[in-house]
Amino acid sequence: MTGTDTAPAASPTLPTAEEEARFWALLEQAWAGLGPEPAALRRALLDRDPEGVDLDDPYAVDAWLDPLLAALRELGAGLSAPELVAFDRVVERKLYDIDRADIHEVTDGSDDGFLYARGFVVAMGREYYEAVRQNPAMAVLDAECEELCYLFAHLHEKRFGDWPETGSGISRESVSNPAGWPRG
Numbered sequence: 001m002t003g004t005d006t007a008p009a010a011s012p013t014l015p016t017a018e019e020e021a022r023f024w025a026l027l028e029q030a031w032a033g034l035g036p037e038p039a040a041l042r043r044a045l046l047d048r049d050p051e052g053v054d055l056d057d058p059y060a061v062d063a064w065l066d067p068l069l070a071a072l073r074e075l076g077a078g079l080s081a082p083e084l085v086a087f088d089r090v091v092e093r094k095l096y097d098i099d100r101a102d103i104h105e106v107t108d109g110s111d112d113g114f115l116y117a118r119g120f121v122v123a124m125g126r127e128y129y130e131a132v133r134q135n136p137a138m139a140v141l142d143a144e145c146e147e148l149c150y151l152f153a154h155l156h157e158k159r160f161g162d163w164p165e166t167g168s169g170i171s172r173e174s175v176s177n178p179a180g181w182p183r184g
Contacts, residue, residue, distance in 0.1 A: 013167035015090040023090040024126040030071035038064040076155045085164040088152035095172040100180030106139040111174040116144035123148045
Protein backbone atom coordinates (compact mmCIF):
# COMPACT_ATOMS: atom_id res chain seq x y z
CA MET A 1 0.00 0.00 0.00
CA THR A 2 1.13 3.49 -0.69
CA GLY A 3 0.53 6.45 1.57
CA THR A 4 -2.48 7.48 -0.53
CA ASP A 5 -4.28 4.15 -0.30
CA THR A 6 -7.12 4.00 2.14
CA ALA A 7 -8.94 1.04 3.53
CA PRO A 8 -12.55 0.74 2.42
CA ALA A 9 -15.04 2.17 4.86
CA ALA A 10 -16.60 -0.44 7.07
CA SER A 11 -20.23 -1.20 6.32
CA PRO A 12 -22.55 0.15 8.97
CA THR A 13 -23.95 -2.39 11.36
CA LEU A 14 -27.72 -2.34 11.24
CA PRO A 15 -29.99 -3.91 13.81
CA THR A 16 -31.25 -7.28 12.68
CA ALA A 17 -34.96 -8.10 12.57
CA GLU A 18 -34.35 -10.45 15.51
CA GLU A 19 -32.65 -7.69 17.56
CA GLU A 20 -35.53 -5.32 16.85
CA ALA A 21 -38.10 -7.96 17.78
CA ARG A 22 -36.23 -8.69 21.03
CA PHE A 23 -36.06 -4.98 21.86
CA TRP A 24 -39.79 -4.42 21.32
CA ALA A 25 -40.57 -7.60 23.28
CA LEU A 26 -38.39 -6.44 26.19
CA LEU A 27 -40.11 -3.05 26.17
CA GLU A 28 -43.55 -4.70 26.18
CA GLN A 29 -42.45 -7.00 29.00
CA ALA A 30 -41.47 -3.95 31.04
CA TRP A 31 -44.80 -2.26 30.34
CA ALA A 32 -46.77 -5.45 31.09
CA GLY A 33 -45.16 -5.70 34.52
CA LEU A 34 -46.68 -2.33 35.44
CA GLY A 35 -50.26 -3.57 35.20
CA PRO A 36 -53.42 -2.61 33.34
CA GLU A 37 -53.54 1.14 34.05
CA PRO A 38 -50.55 2.15 31.90
CA ALA A 39 -51.70 -0.28 29.20
CA ALA A 40 -55.06 1.52 29.08
CA LEU A 41 -53.33 4.91 28.98
CA ARG A 42 -51.04 3.81 26.15
CA ARG A 43 -54.07 2.53 24.24
CA ALA A 44 -55.90 5.82 24.79
CA LEU A 45 -52.88 7.72 23.51
CA LEU A 46 -52.71 5.53 20.42
CA ASP A 47 -56.46 5.63 19.71
CA ARG A 48 -56.99 9.34 20.27
CA ASP A 49 -57.75 11.92 17.67
CA PRO A 50 -54.26 13.23 16.85
CA GLU A 51 -55.32 16.86 17.36
CA GLY A 52 -53.98 18.18 20.67
CA VAL A 53 -53.66 15.83 23.60
CA ASP A 54 -53.18 16.80 27.22
CA LEU A 55 -50.77 14.32 28.78
CA ASP A 56 -51.78 15.41 32.26
CA ASP A 57 -55.27 13.90 32.01
CA PRO A 58 -56.46 11.45 30.78
CA TYR A 59 -53.18 10.61 29.05
CA ALA A 60 -51.10 10.40 32.20
CA VAL A 61 -48.58 8.07 30.62
CA ASP A 62 -45.78 10.36 31.76
CA ALA A 63 -46.27 9.25 35.38
CA TRP A 64 -45.43 5.69 34.34
CA LEU A 65 -42.10 6.45 32.65
CA ASP A 66 -39.96 6.18 35.80
CA PRO A 67 -41.41 2.75 36.71
CA LEU A 68 -41.00 1.67 33.07
CA LEU A 69 -37.35 2.71 33.03
CA ALA A 70 -36.73 0.96 36.36
CA ALA A 71 -38.27 -2.22 34.92
CA LEU A 72 -36.10 -1.93 31.80
CA ARG A 73 -32.97 -1.45 33.91
CA GLU A 74 -33.89 -4.54 35.93
CA LEU A 75 -34.59 -6.61 32.80
CA GLY A 76 -31.35 -5.40 31.22
CA ALA A 77 -29.18 -5.98 34.28
CA GLY A 78 -28.28 -9.54 33.31
CA LEU A 79 -27.77 -8.98 29.60
CA SER A 80 -24.40 -9.66 28.00
CA ALA A 81 -22.27 -6.91 26.46
CA PRO A 82 -23.28 -7.92 22.89
CA GLU A 83 -26.96 -7.92 23.87
CA LEU A 84 -26.70 -4.45 25.41
CA VAL A 85 -24.88 -3.15 22.33
CA ALA A 86 -27.58 -4.66 20.11
CA PHE A 87 -30.37 -3.02 22.13
CA ASP A 88 -28.53 0.30 22.09
CA ARG A 89 -28.14 -0.03 18.31
CA VAL A 90 -31.90 -0.63 17.95
CA VAL A 91 -32.74 2.43 20.07
CA GLU A 92 -30.22 4.50 18.13
CA ARG A 93 -31.76 3.41 14.81
CA LYS A 94 -35.32 4.01 15.96
CA LEU A 95 -34.43 7.50 17.19
CA TYR A 96 -32.58 8.22 13.93
CA ASP A 97 -35.45 7.05 11.74
CA ILE A 98 -37.90 9.47 13.36
CA ASP A 99 -35.40 12.35 13.38
CA ARG A 100 -37.55 14.29 10.93
CA ALA A 101 -38.67 17.88 10.51
CA ASP A 102 -42.34 16.88 10.20
CA ILE A 103 -42.24 15.14 13.59
CA HIS A 104 -40.31 18.04 15.13
CA GLU A 105 -43.08 20.41 13.99
CA VAL A 106 -45.48 18.52 16.26
CA THR A 107 -43.21 17.90 19.26
CA ASP A 108 -41.28 21.20 19.11
CA GLY A 109 -38.32 21.74 21.43
CA SER A 110 -34.59 22.31 21.25
CA ASP A 111 -32.24 19.73 19.77
CA ASP A 112 -32.04 17.94 23.12
CA GLY A 113 -35.76 18.36 23.69
CA PHE A 114 -36.51 16.80 20.31
CA LEU A 115 -34.20 13.88 21.10
CA TYR A 116 -36.06 13.32 24.36
CA ALA A 117 -39.43 13.64 22.56
CA ARG A 118 -38.30 10.89 20.18
CA GLY A 119 -37.28 8.88 23.25
CA PHE A 120 -40.88 9.18 24.45
CA VAL A 121 -42.17 7.91 21.10
CA VAL A 122 -39.91 4.84 21.31
CA ALA A 123 -40.76 4.28 25.00
CA MET A 124 -44.46 4.06 24.18
CA GLY A 125 -43.81 0.91 22.17
CA ARG A 126 -43.76 -0.35 18.62
CA GLU A 127 -47.41 0.37 17.84
CA TYR A 128 -47.19 4.02 18.88
CA TYR A 129 -43.76 4.40 17.27
CA GLU A 130 -45.12 3.14 13.94
CA ALA A 131 -48.18 5.38 14.24
CA VAL A 132 -46.00 8.47 14.73
CA ARG A 133 -43.62 7.39 11.98
CA GLN A 134 -46.53 7.13 9.55
CA ASN A 135 -48.51 10.12 10.86
CA PRO A 136 -46.42 12.71 12.73
CA ALA A 137 -49.62 14.33 14.05
CA MET A 138 -49.85 11.35 16.44
CA ALA A 139 -46.85 12.72 18.35
CA VAL A 140 -47.51 15.01 21.28
CA LEU A 141 -46.04 18.30 22.42
CA ASP A 142 -43.73 18.32 25.45
CA ALA A 143 -43.69 14.56 26.02
CA GLU A 144 -40.15 13.43 26.79
CA CYS A 145 -38.25 10.35 27.89
CA GLU A 146 -34.60 11.36 28.01
CA GLU A 147 -33.31 8.29 29.81
CA LEU A 148 -34.49 5.79 27.20
CA CYS A 149 -32.28 7.46 24.58
CA TYR A 150 -29.13 6.07 26.25
CA LEU A 151 -30.47 3.50 28.72
CA PHE A 152 -28.73 0.45 27.25
CA ALA A 153 -25.48 2.37 26.68
CA HIS A 154 -25.49 3.40 30.34
CA LEU A 155 -26.19 -0.18 31.42
CA HIS A 156 -23.26 -1.33 29.28
CA GLU A 157 -20.97 1.31 30.73
CA LYS A 158 -22.00 0.45 34.29
CA ARG A 159 -21.50 -3.29 33.85
CA PHE A 160 -18.53 -3.42 31.50
CA GLY A 161 -16.75 -0.12 32.13
CA ASP A 162 -16.98 1.38 28.67
CA TRP A 163 -19.40 3.10 26.36
CA PRO A 164 -20.60 0.71 23.65
CA GLU A 165 -19.74 1.21 20.00
CA THR A 166 -22.80 0.34 17.93
CA GLY A 167 -20.96 0.36 14.61
CA SER A 168 -24.00 1.88 12.94
CA GLY A 169 -22.32 4.96 11.51
CA ILE A 170 -25.31 7.11 12.53
CA SER A 171 -26.15 9.42 15.39
CA ARG A 172 -29.25 9.54 17.55
CA GLU A 173 -28.77 13.27 18.04
CA SER A 174 -31.34 15.66 16.58
CA VAL A 175 -31.06 16.84 12.98
CA SER A 176 -28.53 14.10 12.14
CA ASN A 177 -30.76 12.21 9.68
CA PRO A 178 -30.34 14.07 6.36
CA ALA A 179 -33.37 12.30 4.87
CA GLY A 180 -35.55 13.73 7.64
CA TRP A 181 -34.44 17.32 7.18
CA PRO A 182 -34.72 18.21 3.50
CA ARG A 183 -32.81 21.27 2.47
CA GLY A 184 -34.54 23.81 0.34
